[in-house]
Amino acid sequence: MMSMSLRMLATSVAFAFAGVAFAAAPPSSTAAPASKPHTAQQQRMIDCNKQATGKKGAERKTFMGSCLKGHAAAAPSARQTQQGKMKTCNADAKAKALKGAERKVFMSHCLKGDGAEASTAT
Numbered sequence: 001m002m003s004m005s006l007r008m009l010a011t012s013v014a015f016a017f018a019g020v021a022f023a024a025a026p027p028s029s030t031a032a033p034a035s036k037p038h039t040a041q042q043q044r045m046i047d048c049n050k051q052a053t054g055k056k057g058a059e060r061k062t063f064m065g066s067c068l069k070g071h072a073a074a075a076p077s078a079r080q081t082q083q084g085k086m087k088t089c090n091a092d093a094k095a096k097a098l099k100g101a102e103r104k105v106f107m108s109h110c111l112k113g114d115g116a117e118a119s120t121a122t
Contacts, residue, residue, distance in 0.1 A: 041068075044068060044070075047067075048063075048067035048068055049064075051063075051067060052067070085110070085111055085113075086111070088110075089106075089107055089110035089111055090107075092106075092110060093106050093107060093110070
């Protein structure tokens with residue numbers, strides 16, 4: 001009977017100390033930002049992250065790199081333009097059933113922007 005009372009007392013004390021330990025620890029993630037203003041680089045990172053919403057993988061990496069350097073507007077549009085050219089040129093080459101060296105020459109001219117000359121040369 002006495003040993004059971006001692007076990008109950010020990011268990012109660014252990015839970016009491018555990019509760020005090022959890023209640024006493026302030027959440028560090030919410031306390032740090034409120035006490036110190038962001039540096040310019042930190043603020044730029046926050047802004048770039050907001051702008052990069054929806055981008056993934058290499059596209060996000062490229063965007064973040066240029067955004068953090070301060071020229072975010074130019075880089076994504078240039079990349080999108082290049083991707084658009086690739087899609088168009090690939091579709092044209094497929095429609096013409098080009099293969100091997102002919103396709104390579106066509107793609108080269110098409111991606112440079114003189115696709116009309118490439119189509120007449122073949």
